[in-house]
Amino acid sequence: MSNFSNLRAFITGGTGFIGGRLTQSLIKEHGAAVTVLAHRTSAGALRAARDGAELCFAPLTDESALVKATAGVDVIFHLAFGKYGDAAEQKTITIDGTRALVNAALKNKVKNFVYVSTCAVYYNKQTEATITENSPSGPWGWNYADEKYAAEEVVRAAIRDQGLPGTIIQVVGVYGPWGDTFTVGPLKQLSEGRVVLPNDGSAYANPTFVDDVVQALYLSLQNSAIGQTFIIRGPDQATRKQYYNAYEKMLGITALEFMPLEEIKRQSRMSWRGIAQLAPAGIRALSSSRDFKEAVRETPFAPMARKLYRSLQLKKTPSVAAAAPAKTAPQKPLIFPPAIVLEFGAAKLEYSPQKAIDILGYKPRYSLAEGMALTEEWAKWARLTQHPK
Amino acid sequence: MIGCGAIAELGHLPGAQVADFVDMTVLVDPDIQRAREMCKKFGVAEARSSISEIGGLADMAIVAVPHKVHADVTIDLLERGLHVFIEKPLAVTADEGRRMLAAANAAGRVLGIAMARRFSAGNAYAKKVVESGIFGRPRSFRFEEGGVYSWPSRVPFLLEKDAGSGVLIGSGSHMFDLVLWIFGPVESVRCFTDSRTKQEVDALVELTMASGANGVIELSRSRQLSNSTSIVFDTAVLHVPTFGPGLCIESQDGTFSFIGEPRINDRKVIGDADMAKMMAAQLDDFAEAVALKREPMASAMSGIHCIELIEKCYENQQDMIFPWERPIAVVSQ
Structure with a gap:
């Protein structure tokens, strides 16, 4: 089980956060032969190539290309989802792409097909619950979660009807080096504004350090994993407040605000004036985000966005110069959770990894303190802790 | 323009449009459709799919192709009698660079590098x-x-x-x-x-x-x-x-x-940070170096x-x- 040196793996999402760490670990620690699906020369693709992965350029929906690319492969780790293009394209990539990959896996008789999904599929408008793999799951209105659920259904059907040796790994709150949503995002938000958490911030963060997820992905190659679904979470629970406090500590600032859920909803229905106040800082923060730039570039708004960004750049202090402090420092803008996940993010949902512990031997190793300590070392190196004063 | 990739589209071709001493006459790319698209976008008359087809159309070439073929493409162009302005890096190895310089000297042509x-x-x-x-x-x-x-x-x-x-x-x-x-x-x-x-x-x-x-x-x-x-x-x-x-x-x-x-x-x-102006400045410097038989900036x-x-x-x-x-x-x- 611990010898992966002869493993031939095909990874979708290998240019991303979890998939990138898995790619690196498989190659550097075990000398495995890894092929990573890519759609362009991104920073993630460059890192995968640096680590020694073969890069396969094909759309996730191109079944014949996937059949060719996965010939002779032992295992497919499927982490990619529709992230670019419009909503319809994203849906197609996530769902039809999963179907194409499943068909390729079946044709090539791969030994393991591991699909990485999200615990968000279990949200059922509850405000408080302990979630296990037996909890009801399904679509609830957030495209990302709904499409991941639909893709899970594609995998489940193939397991049930076609004998796919598949496993579904559902992850939650994954943070760590290179993590966009739960690491780079909070650091940038806290740097740029006052981050609003619902109520008293006591909703659960279910923090999971990326290396614990990668451990689970290795463990999912066991026979006992086939046909099963596992929730993966870190060893300890933390509130969202504690989670964001860890990032505040890295930045050396205090930037959290707490508001009752209803007040957030009221304030989120912003006047145009409010949006105008938020836009410059928000766009500046987003414009340094790789995902945002990539997403904008692939839309018809790209020229307009470039123009707007340039106008905002002109208003900035020259980057090489230390500007004189303003006489009265402007209040940083409030940053609200996206409306679609507001109630989901406010719920006290405890995701239990007990099944993975019992069946796979999963041993989550990184407490929030340990995981954040490593994340901080990376964030400093990545220059993400140098927030504007 | 040899190679119609991103640096051609975003740098050299807009630069050539505002350069004083350079007229863009022909675009070359193995993907002839891409070359034609760029011709249309930048008002260039001729598109070709191979260097072998540019005889008589240019006396200077801007080369923007993958690094590993810099040396071969440049030497080919120099031997065809063109002055060559190459996108950085000059080459992948210093040995390749020395071969390129020797080819330039043998042909009596100027070889310069885009170091904007x-x-x-x-x-x-x-x-x-x-x-x-x-x-x-x-x-x-x-x-x-x-x-x-x-x-x-x-x-x-x-x-x-x-x-x-x-x-x-x-x-x-x-x-x-x-x-x-x-x-x-x-x-x-x-x-x-x-x-x-x-x-x-x-x-x-x-x-x-x-x-x-x-x-x-x-x-x-x-x-x-x-x-x-x-x-x-x-x-x-x-x-x-x-x-x-x-x-x-x-x-x-x-x-x-x-x-x-x-x-x-x-x-x-x-x-300022105007890429087209920067590219134009270096193209003009190279054209001037050719005309005055001096070394280009880089x-x-x-x-x-x-x-x-x-x-x-x-x-x-x-x-x-x-x-x-x-x-x-x-x-x-």
């Missing part, structure tokens, strides 16, 4: 300040260039092995060129990279110059760096962006500073020195230490 940052006012200003000695001797310097890689390459050549695809030879070419141009020869090098595969994404280079100054070059394709240069002199510290406007001069103790714009009495130097020899320095980096590279990367312990049931 030399035309950026801040860098030109830094060179003037060093040469003038106005703040005393330069004691140390730091050059940083990096961002999360998002260049819209049409061909994924940076993902190929042994193709001159690491950051040292990529954006590093610009920084090494500036260091050699401003400070002169290098005495010794220490280099730290995130990979020994020559596909490094991050690199940090420590340099000791023959002049005695010490310096650092930090490069990244994964992180947003400051994209600026700082030079510590005997009596002041100069900060300039590696590209674009602005400068700051601080007293040594940091108690007072001047913030403004570099002014240089040289029409070739561009004070000569083939300077490109060879740059690659030699990069080769020294590779010979002396040590691993960057990333303490957050720990082995993944896997013990099954």
